[in-house]
Amino acid sequence: MATKNKLFLGLFVHSKALNELEYLHDTAVGVDKEGKITFVERDCAEKKARETVLPQLGWKDAEVEVVKAKEGQFFFPGFIDTHIHAPQYPNAGIFGNSTLLNWLDTYTFPLEVSLSDLAKARRVYTRVIHKTLSHGTTCAAYFATIDVPATNLLADLCHARGQRALIGRVCMDEPSTSPANYRDESAEASVAATRESIAHIRALDPTHTLIRPIITPRFAPTSTFPLLVQLGALAAETTLPIQTHLSENRAEIALVKTLFPPTVTGAADDSYAGVYDAAGLLTGRTVLAHAVHLTTGEAALVARRGAKVSHCPGSNTALGSGAARVRRLLDRGIVCGLGTDVSGGFSPSVLEAARAAVMVSRHVVFMGEEVAGEDREREKLSVEEVLFLATRGGAEVVGLEERVGKFAVGMEWDAQLVGLGVVGEDGEVVGDEDGGDVDVFGWETWPDRVAKWVYNGDDRNTKMVWVKGRLVHARK
Amino acid sequence: MATKNKLFLGLFVHSKALNELEYLHDTAVGVDKEGKITFVERDCAEKKARETVLPQLGWKDAEVEVVKAKEGQFFFPGFIDTHIHAPQYPNAGIFGNSTLLNWLDTYTFPLEVSLSDLAKARRVYTRVIHKTLSHGTTCAAYFATIDVPATNLLADLCHARGQRALIGRVCMDEPSTSPANYRDESAEASVAATRESIAHIRALDPTHTLIRPIITPRFAPTSTFPLLVQLGALAAETTLPIQTHLSENRAEIALVKTLFPPTVTGAADDSYAGVYDAAGLLTGRTVLAHAVHLTTGEAALVARRGAKVSHCPGSNTALGSGAARVRRLLDRGIVCGLGTDVSGGFSPSVLEAARAAVMVSRHVVFMGEEVAGEDREREKLSVEEVLFLATRGGAEVVGLEERVGKFAVGMEWDAQLVGLGVVGEDGEVVGDEDGGDVDVFGWETWPDRVAKWVYNGDDRNTKMVWVKGRLVHARK
Known part of the structure; x- marks a missing residue:
C-alpha cells in the first residue's frame, strides 16, 4: 500500500496502560513500505534520525517521506470503532x-432494506x-445489511479507500420480528448468503491485510435458534470473528426470554448471554455490542x-x-472497546463516543441506591481510560491487538495527526490551521x-490519517 | 447599530410553543436600522417583497441590504446562554x-484570580x-470575577463586539470558603464594588440596549449572610436582575445547611432556596443556575x-x-433556559447544551425506582423542547422575552443563519460550503x-450571526 518508507517526527501520544498515556516527545518513528513500524527512537530530532537511524536501516534519505508534527500537534493511534451500522x-x-x-x-429497517439499491x-x-x-477511525467493525451485493460493495469501498474493516453481512430469519421484505428465507439461506459474502472478501483481500469478514447474527430476537446454532458452527469452522448485540434494552431482554426458553436452547437458564452461549456464539472472537443490563451471572459467563x-x-x-457499568466489566477482566453504534448513536466519531463514555460513567455514579462503604466515584472513567478503550481496547475487541492500537516496533502504522488551535495574545x-473548537492558551500541560x-x-x-502506512485522509 | 434596513428571505424556523417548532417557508422578514423586526410576510418571494412590501414601508430598494437563506439554509433565533463564567x-x-x-x-479560583491581570x-x-x-450565542449571562476593572472590561468588549450580555461582578466574602487572595474584604466592600461596576455599565450603555449589569452573589457557600441580604436590598433598590447558583451538588447543599442554619437566616427551615429567599434574592428577576437537587418544597418556593x-x-x-429533572420544573411552571456553565461545562456551545439536555433527560428516565403508573418516558426532552429552552426559554430567564427569542414584529433581530452539508450522488x-458534521442526503423532512x-x-x-440587526459574526 505505502510506496515509500516514512519517517514521522515529533510528539507521539498513546496508551501505556488503561489509565496511563505515554508522551513520547522529540521522537522519530520509522514506517516501512508495508506500513510496519520499524523503529521508535526517543530524543531523536530530524538531524539525528537522518544521520544515524536511516543509514542503519539502509533507507536512502532522499527516498524517505518525512512527516513532522508541528509545534502543538501530536501523533495518536487511529481510533477503532467496534460497532457501527454503515447503512444507518x-x-x-x-x-x-x-x-x-x-x-x-x-427508522432502521426501512432504511436498511432500501440499500439493496446499489x-x-x-x-x-x-x-x-x-x-x-x-x-x-482507521478500523471499523461494520454491520452491513442482509443484501449480499451491497455488503460486498461495502467491503470493496473500504478496501479501495484504505480503511481497515470487519464487514458483516447481517443475518436475520425470525418471521415474528423481522420485516417480511427484510428477512432471510431460512437459516440455511442465511448461512449460504453469509458464505457468499465471506468468499467475496477472501477473493478481495486473501490475507486479510485490511478487510476481513465477520459473522453477524443481528441479535437473538430476529434470529431463529437454528440460525444461531448454524452461525456458531460456521464461526467454528472458519475461525472468523462474530459480532452481535447483547442486552441493550429491557424490552429486548424480555423478548429474548419469551423467544428462547431453556426448552428451546437447552441452556441452564433463560439468560440472554446464555442463548448465544448455547449456540456456540460466545467465543474469544466475539464482539458483543452494548451489554448494558448484564446480570452478574451473564457477566461471569462472558468473562469466562x-x-x-x-x-x-x-x-x-x-x-x-x-x-x-463499564467499570464492573473491566474489573472482571472483560475487554472493552468503544462503538459509535451509528445510527442508534447519532455521532460517527469515536472521539465523541469517548466523551460520551466519560459522561455516562458519571451518570452511573448517580444511579441506584448508595451502599455503605462502596466507592461510587470508582465508576468514573477518566480521559486516559476512554482513550485506551478507543484504541488499544478496541484493537483487542476486534482481535487486532498484535497489529494496531499503539506505537511500537512491529505494529502497523494506523495513526492520526492531531492539531489544536492556539490562542494568541x-x-x-494564531496561524492558518483550523483548530476547530479547541483553544489552547499556551500554559496548559500536555495532559x-x-x-x-x-x-x-x-x-x-484530525489533520491527517494513515492506515497501514498509507495516507487515507488529509484535511483541506 | 445597524446602518441599513435589512430584508431577510427564505426559511425561518423558531419555537411556536415548548414542543413545537414553526417552519416559515418562503418568508420575508424586514429589520429596520434600529434592529427591530418591522414585518414578517409569509409566501413572499424576493420579487414580491421588493415590489409590494418595501414600498409600503417607504424603504428604498437600493438602500436595503438583502440576505437570502440559500437552499438548505434557514434562519433561527440566536441562542441565549443563561449561565457562563467568562474567566473560566x-x-x-x-x-x-x-x-x-x-x-x-x-482549577477555578486560581484561574479567576489571575484575571486581575487586565x-x-x-x-x-x-x-x-x-x-x-x-x-x-447572541446573548449571554456572564459571571465575571471579583475584580472590578476586569469585569468592566468584559462589559466593554461585549459592547464593542455587539454581543448582548448581562455582566455580573462576582461577590464573595465568606472567609472559610473563599481564598484569602480572592475574597471581598467585607459585605460592604463587596456591595460597593458591585455598585462601581453597575455605574460603569450604565455609563457604557445607559438604556441597556445591549449590556446590563446583573447582581451576582457567587453562591451561598462563599457568602456571609449579611452580604446576601445587602445584595438582596441592592436588587430591590435598582430593580436589576440577580444570578447565582443553587443546589448543584450534594456536598455543597450540606455545606449550606452548616453555614446557614435558620438561627442565622431566620428562615422557616434550612433549605438552600430558603437561604436566598430569606435574603430577598429569590425574585422574578433571579436566574438560578443548576437546581439539580431541589426538594419539593424548594421547587414550590422557586415557582411561587x-x-x-x-x-x-x-x-x-x-x-x-x-x-x-427539568420536566418536573417545567410542570410546576418554572421558566427554564439552558446554560453552558463554562468551565464546569466543557463546551461553550448552547447547541451542545441542548444536545446534553436531551441526553440528561434520558438518564433521568433510568434513575430511581420505578413507580407503578408513572410514565417515566415523560421525563424525556425532545429536540423541539431543548430548542425552545435555548431561545425563548432563555430569553424569559434573562428577562428579555419581549425583545428576543422568536421572529415577530416588534422583536429585535438576534438571529443566526444555519447551513447544513449536502451529500451528492x-x-x-456538494458545493463549497462547509456543512461541518451534518450530512443531509436530500430525502429528509425539515424536522x-x-x-x-x-x-x-x-x-x-452557524454561517452568520446578528444581534439587534448588526452582523456580529460571519464564517470565513
Whole structure:
C-alpha cells in the first residue's frame, strides 16, 4: 500500500496502560513500505534520525517521506470503532423519542432494506467511510445489511479507500420480528448468503491485510435458534470473528426470554448471554455490542468465554437503553472497546463516543441506591481510560491487538495527526490551521491539552490519517 | 447599530410553543436600522417583497441590504446562554475527575484570580466572546470575577463586539470558603464594588440596549449572610436582575445547611432556596443556575417567587453533580433556559447544551425506582423542547422575552443563519460550503434536518450571526 518508507517526527501520544498515556516527545518513528513500524527512537530530532537511524536501516534519505508534527500537534493511534451500522448513517440524529424496538421498525429497517439499491448503497457507504476516516477511525467493525451485493460493495469501498474493516453481512430469519421484505428465507439461506459474502472478501483481500469478514447474527430476537446454532458452527469452522448485540434494552431482554426458553436452547437458564452461549456464539472472537443490563451471572459467563464488549454510550443514552457499568466489566477482566453504534448513536466519531463514555460513567455514579462503604466515584472513567478503550481496547475487541492500537516496533502504522488551535495574545487564533473548537492558551500541560481535545475536539483536529502506512485522509 | 434596513428571505424556523417548532417557508422578514423586526410576510418571494412590501414601508430598494437563506439554509433565533463564567473559558475541558468543591479550589479560583491581570483578561474575554458568537450565542449571562476593572472590561468588549450580555461582578466574602487572595474584604466592600461596576455599565450603555449589569452573589457557600441580604436590598433598590447558583451538588447543599442554619437566616427551615429567599434574592428577576437537587418544597418556593432556572446539563454531568429533572420544573411552571456553565461545562456551545439536555433527560428516565403508573418516558426532552429552552426559554430567564427569542414584529433581530452539508450522488459533499458534521442526503423532512443539526451540528453550521440587526459574526 505505502510506496515509500516514512519517517514521522515529533510528539507521539498513546496508551501505556488503561489509565496511563505515554508522551513520547522529540521522537522519530520509522514506517516501512508495508506500513510496519520499524523503529521508535526517543530524543531523536530530524538531524539525528537522518544521520544515524536511516543509514542503519539502509533507507536512502532522499527516498524517505518525512512527516513532522508541528509545534502543538501530536501523533495518536487511529481510533477503532467496534460497532457501527454503515447503512444507518443517513439516519444519524433521527430517532425522536423512540426506544430500541420501535426505533428498529420506524427508522432502521426501512432504511436498511432500501440499500439493496446499489447506487444508494454506494452513495451512503462512500459517505460513511469518508466521514469516519475524517474523524480518525482507521478500523471499523461494520454491520452491513442482509443484501449480499451491497455488503460486498461495502467491503470493496473500504478496501479501495484504505480503511481497515470487519464487514458483516447481517443475518436475520425470525418471521415474528423481522420485516417480511427484510428477512432471510431460512437459516440455511442465511448461512449460504453469509458464505457468499465471506468468499467475496477472501477473493478481495486473501490475507486479510485490511478487510476481513465477520459473522453477524443481528441479535437473538430476529434470529431463529437454528440460525444461531448454524452461525456458531460456521464461526467454528472458519475461525472468523462474530459480532452481535447483547442486552441493550429491557424490552429486548424480555423478548429474548419469551423467544428462547431453556426448552428451546437447552441452556441452564433463560439468560440472554446464555442463548448465544448455547449456540456456540460466545467465543474469544466475539464482539458483543452494548451489554448494558448484564446480570452478574451473564457477566461471569462472558468473562469466562473471553468474549469482548463494545461499549456504545452515545447510543445507549440516545435510545434510552440504559447506562452500561463499564467499570464492573473491566474489573472482571472483560475487554472493552468503544462503538459509535451509528445510527442508534447519532455521532460517527469515536472521539465523541469517548466523551460520551466519560459522561455516562458519571451518570452511573448517580444511579441506584448508595451502599455503605462502596466507592461510587470508582465508576468514573477518566480521559486516559476512554482513550485506551478507543484504541488499544478496541484493537483487542476486534482481535487486532498484535497489529494496531499503539506505537511500537512491529505494529502497523494506523495513526492520526492531531492539531489544536492556539490562542494568541490578542485573543485571536494564531496561524492558518483550523483548530476547530479547541483553544489552547499556551500554559496548559500536555495532559490538559489532550483533555481539551477529548472534550471539545472534532474532525477539524484530525489533520491527517494513515492506515497501514498509507495516507487515507488529509484535511483541506 | 445597524446602518441599513435589512430584508431577510427564505426559511425561518423558531419555537411556536415548548414542543413545537414553526417552519416559515418562503418568508420575508424586514429589520429596520434600529434592529427591530418591522414585518414578517409569509409566501413572499424576493420579487414580491421588493415590489409590494418595501414600498409600503417607504424603504428604498437600493438602500436595503438583502440576505437570502440559500437552499438548505434557514434562519433561527440566536441562542441565549443563561449561565457562563467568562474567566473560566481557558479551563474548558480541564476538570479531571473532580467534583464541585474541589474543582473550585483546584482549577477555578486560581484561574479567576489571575484575571486581575487586565492583559490576560482581555485575551481571555476577547476569545470567549468570539467563540460564543461563532456558536450562535447572541446573548449571554456572564459571571465575571471579583475584580472590578476586569469585569468592566468584559462589559466593554461585549459592547464593542455587539454581543448582548448581562455582566455580573462576582461577590464573595465568606472567609472559610473563599481564598484569602480572592475574597471581598467585607459585605460592604463587596456591595460597593458591585455598585462601581453597575455605574460603569450604565455609563457604557445607559438604556441597556445591549449590556446590563446583573447582581451576582457567587453562591451561598462563599457568602456571609449579611452580604446576601445587602445584595438582596441592592436588587430591590435598582430593580436589576440577580444570578447565582443553587443546589448543584450534594456536598455543597450540606455545606449550606452548616453555614446557614435558620438561627442565622431566620428562615422557616434550612433549605438552600430558603437561604436566598430569606435574603430577598429569590425574585422574578433571579436566574438560578443548576437546581439539580431541589426538594419539593424548594421547587414550590422557586415557582411561587417566579425565579427562573438555568439548566446546565453538560456541567452537571461533567462535574458529577447530578441530573436535573427539568420536566418536573417545567410542570410546576418554572421558566427554564439552558446554560453552558463554562468551565464546569466543557463546551461553550448552547447547541451542545441542548444536545446534553436531551441526553440528561434520558438518564433521568433510568434513575430511581420505578413507580407503578408513572410514565417515566415523560421525563424525556425532545429536540423541539431543548430548542425552545435555548431561545425563548432563555430569553424569559434573562428577562428579555419581549425583545428576543422568536421572529415577530416588534422583536429585535438576534438571529443566526444555519447551513447544513449536502451529500451528492457520489457520496461527496456538494458545493463549497462547509456543512461541518451534518450530512443531509436530500430525502429528509425539515424536522429531521433540524434534528440532524441539533445532534451533529457545531459552529461550522452557524454561517452568520446578528444581534439587534448588526452582523456580529460571519464564517470565513
